[in-house]
Amino acid sequence: MNRLTHLPTLRIRPESRRDIHYRGKAHPAAAGDTIATALYANGVRIFGRSLKYHRPRGLYSLDGECGNTTMAVDGVPNVRTETVPARAGMTVKAQNVVGSAERDLLGFMDALSFAMPAGFYYKTMHKPAPVWPLAINRIRKQAGLGAIAPDFEITGVFDELYPRADVCVVGGGPAGMCAALAAAEAGLRVILLEARPWMGGFFDYRAAAHPGGGLLHERARELADQVEKAPTIRVFTSAAMTGAYHDNLITAVQQGGDDDPFDSRYLQIRAGAMVAATGCIERPLLFENNEKPGVMQVGCAHRLARTWGLMPGEKIAFSVGHDLGLEAALDLAELGGRVVCVADIREDGQDPALAAALAERRIPYFKGWVATEAQGRPTLGRAVFSTITGTVQKEFSCDALVASAGFTPVTGPLNTAGAKLAYDNHTGFFLPTDLPPKTHAAGRIMGLQDPLSLETSGRLAGLRAAADCGKRVDDAVRDAEAALASQPGPERGCKLVTAPVKGKKTFICFDEDTTLKNVKQAMAQGFDVPELIKRFTAAGTGPGQGGIPGHNLPLFVAQTQASPDKHPRPTTVRAPLVPPLLAEYAGTNHDMSKRTPVHESQAAAGGKMERIAVWNRARVFSKSKGAKAEIENVRTNVGMLDASTLGKFRIFGPDAVKALQRVYAGDMTKIPSKRMKYAAMCNDDGCLLDDGVIVKQGDAGANDFYFTASTGRAGQTVEWIRYHAKYENWDFHLVNLTDAYGVINLAGPNARKVLEKVADADVSNDAFPFMGYREFTVNQTIPVRAMRLGFVGELSYEFHVPSSWMQALWDVLAEAGAEFGIQNFGLEAQNTLRMEKGHVIIGSESEQRTNLLDLGLGFLWDRNKPEAKTVGAVALRQAEHQKGRLKLVGFRMAEPADRAPKDGSPIVDDRIRGYVCTARYSHALDMPVGMALVEDELTPEGTRLSIFEDGCEGNLIHGEIVSMPFYDPDGKRMRM
């Protein structure tokens, strides 16, 4: 196609060519072309087929309001070709077609539309019942637009940016640019988001005169120039806003240009104030076949010519309801287009100058007329027009029908920010009634059309936003308000929704193939609220969301209902306002997890690292089954475990003990110095929340404690204590040292021999007994807090050291232990070791039904401190003698030859009576043992347990209750 050249408004560079591929052929595109404009330039009129009826669809708007021109591009489905630049080598495919877009083998579906009334799928295909599963497969294949391959891998750089701004202006049209300039003049940092690749809005492509002199597009360039030169305004073009959230958190997705180091960029802006100046889209005119390829909106036709140099057709008809339509008709004629007729919905109220110009050009102009039907197959060949009452008809042959009933303000930014909308009778818009704090609207979104009013309203909004940010701009605001009051106000909008048609093929929603007839059917069945019609007919739930039906549906419903109190009620606009790729929101998707200070050496030593909640931890080092070698080395020799993930805290201050008393079940006033106290926290139901040890630091009188929490609770412990102390006005400080300290567990009968070699203290059994706490240095250098405790049931020490010393201490101990054959052990070995001792891991042997008493940990509860109001104490007292609770027990297999049952297997008789928590083969005992939670009736020793494993098909295995601990019941080895 020949392009219009030498237009000052052109945004393409025809001399810079690149090819895109469609239907096996290279199609040339100019730099600046979108995929859609390039295809249009190459004569493509049908871009795809519709969802249900497989109707041909073409270029209708240029801002992505509907899915008509969504295509698959390089394997990515549903690409909005209207807004995506044509890049060299792109491969484009039509969607929802069998064959090609022009000849779709499923095109016959359109003829069957009578069989698919509103909600037909709720009333069919379920009788007889066996039909439904077969129908599902058909429906699934028919439904959906684009396809994606299960092994598709996206390429490209998906960046993220989190800027802060005083004022964020959404929309770079005249109002938005003036708002940005006004805020910047007040000395503020401004971010301006513009969805198109350039600023200018609806001035950008118009050659009409600006009341202040010059042409509109010249004024657009002038303002854009000022904005670009303003040092405190940062402009993001090709950046479509996706949502506004609390406190002006604004998100957008920006497409990278040819020279950008990213393909796409997620923007999340925290702004002091927001100005929405997003302007209007067009409200579609409803008539028969109103989505036939060749029918397009005014802005689409006008911009095709002015911005991309493409005349929309050979013979162009117009059916419009506003002056912009008349202006476009005249301008296309001016550019050499053949305008066959202009129908204007309005009987009066037109700009007389435009009407006169049409007459001067001898363009047939019909006031009070409207298009009623688009004809031709597969694309437009003829259009039928009538008076709006439908009394008289005329036909015109045409291959482009430019149709638009009115405007729809793009209020999505305000909606998502939390504004409420109400119908405004003058403009016919849904306008905000109350804006959230620090949120403003400017420009066409308010119903303004006059160029000067738009600019003033932008300036006013920018100044008000500046005031929100603390700038003293009262005088300027007053001046702007006065100026705006003296300029033309909002224009009366055309209210007509539909031409006088029955609506069988009049599409209120293109994406879901919803016709006016469907809407009427829905209303007849009781779906009388737009939101319910939306759900029942699917109108507005397709890829373009409410872009096409969002305004017309509530207007139509209100106009069709008899009851006078029915104001039009809009359906809800939801984020994302423009559909982002998941890749764009996922962004760089960093794996944010924690590593212990000895992570590298653990991994280098062969540790199999696993993500466990926020941490990376070594599960096993050896390849032996069940970590047998690691376990045996701890039982007979000495091993080392990296336990740095333990929660570690310091609490100090005059009221520290009170806080501890509140959350711990035991008596925290009785913590002897140089000894650890083992303690547990419960929730309000007495259920075990956490356990750990507490030691006293400093002088005898100092209220200074160091305590540990289980790995899983480390993050919540601070909040837990803070919450339960918040009404008390207690004086204490709580410091989370979890990441500041690393922990080594040195365990095994030879542990002391290792420690003696390096510790600068007497660590003999008398000097440092079981449950003792000492602070000393290692090799005269490394400061160590040493605790002698026995989670794994052997002579065992825990060393807490500053993280920076952790690797050094590890190396020192490893070297000292070399002569004894010291080895690492991991979580798997620790799990079996502690299980043999009957030691509980929270979440493994406890769950939300088990309290402290159920776990046999009643000794950790001191019932004689009611004044402490200990969390969970009341519940423990009340549940103390309850029957039917799950209790923790130990068991061995009834048949010694049986293997250990799988963790999590229920224990049953005629119903479920409990379940296996952890069961392992114990090398120390040379038989499988385990711990289970069972109903209290089953707890006596010797009780036979029937274990139902998954997949057992009724073949139960059996266990027998035995006492715990299984290993070293007297605890001699921990004390040796």
Next chain:
Amino acid sequence: MFGKSKRLWPRAPMKTAYDAVIIGGGLHGLATAYFLARDHGITDVAVIEKNYIGFGGAGRNTAIVRANQRTQENVPLYKEALDLWPVLTKELDFNLMFYNCGNLNLAHGEATLKAMRLNVATAQFHGVKSQLVDPKECKELVPALDISDRPRYPVFGGMYHPPGGIVRHDAVVWGLAKGAAKRGVHIHQGTEVAGIGTSQGKVVSVETDRGKIHTPRVLNAAGGYAAALSHAFLRQRLPISVLTIQAMVTQPLKPLLDHVVSSGTYHCYGNQTLKGEIATGAHMDPWPNYTTDTTAYYIKHQAEALTEMLPCLKGVKFMRHWAGLADMTPDMAPIMDGNDPIEGYYVDCGWGYFGFKSSTVTGKYMAQFMAKGECPDILKPFQLKRFQEHRLMGETAALVNYSPDN
């Protein structure tokens, strides 16, 4: 079907007295009304809905149904609910579009697999199909799944539950409304309840903005607002925290996922609706609130999580993001109780995010409860007194906490 269409639920005059009043035109309310009429001959029933039917959780959930819960108190209930979908489809003559695609729940570590084993074995013990699968089998079920060691939480195994799937949630609302209305139930949309009148410990009336209704029985099935209404009208405090829960859908695609896929570790699930959209959601906002606002954080998190599990979805677009309310109890199991201490006052709430899959069967038993005045055995574990006795239900293993300290 092609004839002149009639209203599915006719407009009804507001009477001054009904045998039963149900607060809330959501699924639980409509289902109870339907079964009161169907099973107990109580047809003089009013369903009072402040907005329009299906406005709340009924239309905001992601429509997943399953019966692979953790405890024996729950599994039989949900099993019956699964069995009801085809029955109701036929009975209501309304296609509820039960898509029996099965649910695959991913495990990313030994601990999760252990937890799943309890669910699987519990299901099998009750005759419900459910099985553990290895990563290769997961991939066979869902070819788009990444089972390599590239994701931060590689797939370790999974739990596959063939009888589950998805149902068209709006269809259930409309079908039940149709069925109830046909049997004489009055559905009053756009009507707000302002109070419940009692006399001598018995319910006698319900105040609405369209006048007083005399009635001996009231069911509070107001979803997220149930606890607040209970407290405002009757000073009955329920242990419920209300949190926002968000969900979203992608643009419609040709068939990609043949099963519901979910992962507790990633806080994420996805399923492809019959329309082709991939619906996804999972965790709740971590603070109690009554808004239905969405957050930027959540949609971003969801994109990250979903594309770790299903990398091809990076090339797919999100289309719509919404939020609803989840009324959470301390044990993530509902409260179904009534007739005590106030005669004639019933509650069915605290469903959190299990309200959809349970709605029909709950309606059946709540109707029995209301008709006979005595709690059916199957509902007894869900009574309020369990909280007073500190006997939480074991539906979730982990201790949960939804109060303000969370």
